[in-house]
Amino acid sequence: MSKDVELRHLRAFVAVARCRSFSRAGEELRITQPALSRTVAQLEGLLGARLVDRSSRHVELTGTGAEFLVQAERVLVAVDEALAVAGRGVTLRLGFSWLLPDPWAQRTVRRFEEATGAVVVLTRVDDPLEALRRGALDIAVVRGDVEAPPGTRALHLFDEPRVAVCSEDSELARAGCLDWADAREWPLVVNTVSGTTGPWSWPAGQRPERIVETSNYDEWLESVAANRGIGIVPEVARRRTRHPAVRFVPLTGAPPAPVSLVHLSGGRRVLIRRFLEAAVRTATR
Template sequence: MDVELRHLRAFAAVARHRSFSRAAEELLITQPALSRTVAQLEGRLSVRLFDRSSRHVELTDTGAEFLVHVERVLSTLDQAIAVVSHRVTLRLGFSWLLPDPWAQQSVSRFEEDTGASVDLTRTDDPLQALRQRAVDIALVRGDVDAPRGARIMRLYDEPRIAVCSERCDLARLGHLDWTDVRYWPLVVNTVSGTTGPWSWPVDERPTQIIETANYDEWLETVAANRGIGIVPEVAQRRTQHPALRFVPLTSAPPSPVSLVHFPDARRTLIRRFLDAAVPE
């Protein structure tokens, strides 16, 4: 008989709720679709599983006997899936400082909902790691130059802040305006930085750019007073460096935070993570 798992889950849900409408809500399908699924099951088994009336739904004797076996089968299947799920890992690539509390909340929701785990992979270039399939999802800040065929889900925007050495004149100012950044040497992380000369129109760009290749190089270059940096505010909460000072930045455009993935890779697992990643 051509009986599918969806038939069994639909039957069990209706039997449990004694209601097609409540069972449809649980299964996240429409009531007509659920009714058709149950009718298909009855047709393929050539039996009547429910007595239906306008007021209530009851199991027939055959349906009650069938339910005992269906619940046993579904329970065994769920246990088997749980065992496998605990061995499944989703690889999330990031370059520096995962956003908080988004990261902790999203990973926790995903792991609780799926039983799978998240492997947090620190890499200087998350998009390159995604291209090489070394990660399943890349978390990227700033404007995204995504690989061909990849999809981008924008999560939210982070405010920016200026950072400089304790020996820098900027440390004694109360704030820095976005339009005045051009007058300071700007230290840029060319691989995964969120702010660079590309962040301004050509005629408004900083005239002196100091390039670095990763976050650690960028951090130490700023600390050495080679120039100032512009980063999302999360860096102020998470960076402990005695030689650095953070300065409020006014009129700055926000820095977007996005997730990038390939649609042909681990579709179900990635979709579940994307659902968990939407900020509350």
């Protein structure tokens, strides 16, 4: 094999061969379809052989491509095993501002650690993006619409349904549900640092008029419990928050809350890539 062939060439080819689709393989590898096609074409040029038949509606391997796939997969397995040995004792810092999505988080961490031998260090911080910018984290779990800061990249994983939360003394506690369009009539308690719902969640001219600002999850929760207003959060809070003075109310018509991973563009690229792969596989199953 030519000395100019790189692991990225092999990973691109194996993904296309497994998915039988450039578009699906591109989604799995998180690169554009044109970039993936160029990478596979580069590999074919380096080898001097055609590996993929692009003439049909579905991607098919040539005879040479099928034989090369077997060897390429063996190479990648050997590399991954070597990385797992080298990764033992290495840590990857995963930051979050409050409750991690479950069971996604637990399954992803377990899958990553078993595959690499590395250890995920879970770090709760009020502002994961700021911690990422400071280099205190490798990857951050972020909810809500995310604009990746310079030097970082964002990967959308899935969306979470929203639920309303109020004080046990609130009139809303005795209601069967709350509609998203009516939520703006209530005072809204907002976590301005890492909250997923705020006045920005409604179009201009339709936003709640009364806003109570807090700067972290604990302040937000206690303000809701004190009946300063209502809160709106991802549904995971209903299942995992235990507070005697708050009540959760079903919310209808609400847009879902996006969950993304934001990571450094440089740094521990191999470990970060392996974690992202585990995260995507877990999110799609």
